[in-house]
Amino acid sequence: MDLSSINPVLLIASLMVSATPILLAALGELVVEKSGVLNLGVEGMMITGAICGFAIGVNTGSPVLGFMFSALCGALLSLAFGILTQYLLSNQVATGLGLTLVGLGLSSLIGKPYEGIKSPTLQKMELPLLSDIPIFGKMFFSHDPMVYFSVALVAAVWAVLKFSRAGLILRAVGESHDAAHALGYKVVRIRMLAILFGGACAGLAGAYISLVRVPQWTEGMTAGAGWIALAIVVFASWKPWRILIGAYLFGGVTVLQLNLQAAGAKVPIEVLSMSPYLITITVLVIISARGNHGAPAALGKIFHASR
Template sequence: MDFGGINPVILIASLMVASVPILLAALGELVTEKAGVLNLGVEGMMIMGAICGFITAVHSGSPVAGFVGGALGGAALSLVFAFVTQVLLANQVATGLALTLFGLGLSSLMGQNYNGIKPPLTGALLPATLREIPVVGPIVFGHDWMVYLSILVVAAVWWVLKATRLGLILRAVGESHEAAHALGYRVRLIRLGAIAFGGALAGLGGAYISLVRVPQWVDGITAGAGWIALAIVVFASWKPWRALIGAYLFGGITVLQLNLQAAGSRIPVEYLSMSPYLVTILVLVIMSSGRGRAALNAPAALGQNFHATR
């Protein structure tokens, strides 16, 4: 059952865990971009979620409260972005980049006294008997609740965007804000909601890093995960299930390269270390080379500000 010294069951189980932060953040950004807003501050919102979640979990002793705190932290920072771009009509790209830098600095300040503290543990959700079933056990039943929640969120986002009135309005705002406005929808309010939702999911993803994956707080703990999430949205051509595939692909390669090293692979470490990024670039190139389809799927009003009196 092993390939080159690597057990595929364990590999799949661990890539599902490794992918949770980028998956959640990518989903949030997907919804934001579907509403026509390009928020490049994902990294900043993730790290705010990481520190807010960590602080909440440490003080309350409850990991669940920690995740709620993380989501609130991410959403709070995204509201800064929403205010600047939707009310003051500032450039979204510049504001998003500034948001990342601001988030990194602010989280570092907030985390000053939280170095070296252990957060409460988030355990596996299901009983051990289920987890011991061969193959299916570790892959399907062996995870903590956030892993299942992340997949549920994919399904929910897909369903809402595809099959509900809310999804239709959101997409209308993202495709043609003027038409949506003419129909009587409050474009900026809807966008505000989408931005806050994106921030909350990014914060949730960040909290997963500081509460489950590492689990501790250090400066810059997200280490670029937010940028990967942004790439995944494009990779997924704004489709939720493809975002899941993208996130698992990326998480899978990251886990695989460390496993290959541990299994004594003869491939030089440098190639393994850069492989996740290389594959991301390759996939993006391939996706956008088929002139049109991927590009066409981008929301038409992406990155444009809306003002009713224009």
């Protein structure tokens, strides 16, 4: 094995790229779960976002339009989830699973004609001055706009949840929907908005995979990234900055194992490819062994304003 073929600068740079989809999806799911809703359909919304964004990107030649459309598609799918769980009071776990199954079917149906096509992709945006810093410039400040956007979104979500009135209401709804309802907040409406935000984020995350990271369409290309995003929300104890850490750690594992495969490590390829999932399980175990601190108290509970 030739470890010297792994360039640490490129490793960190590609780590950020491979972590971005999980970061976006996990961030959206964080907001959803903070409002007390467990949406297990992230994988389905991601893959639908991936193909919708890809299709628009290929047909219009504009990846930006693709991203916008993927967010719309993700939000539309999550709207279905929201109507079922919030208005028709269905079980959130089952509905989320259903959403994933629908999303997988829908995406492979739409995606058939797009197999094997290359899409236009986002240009790298070198931040002025910062990208000229030796080593660190290449590592952190020479990426496509979505990477910066995702980090900015972490800061925005953190600030809104922590400092704004809207964030306080959202957290109140997630901790105790009955109390929030008694105070006069529209629990269902607030949750619907959170669900739509989560869907849009998952859509963007999917489009990032199909438009930037790969950039191609293959069936089932998200390969469990949506589920890993769900695990990262638990890992982060429902805190935005820890989502960033979790996603980047995970991105690091993914990139490292790909690099090791390329460098011809003396470990079977299958063991390397299953390592991200095994590490996710290990991390989940470590986190849960310490107790589930920070889970919103009303997470997954059904709210019905009876009189």
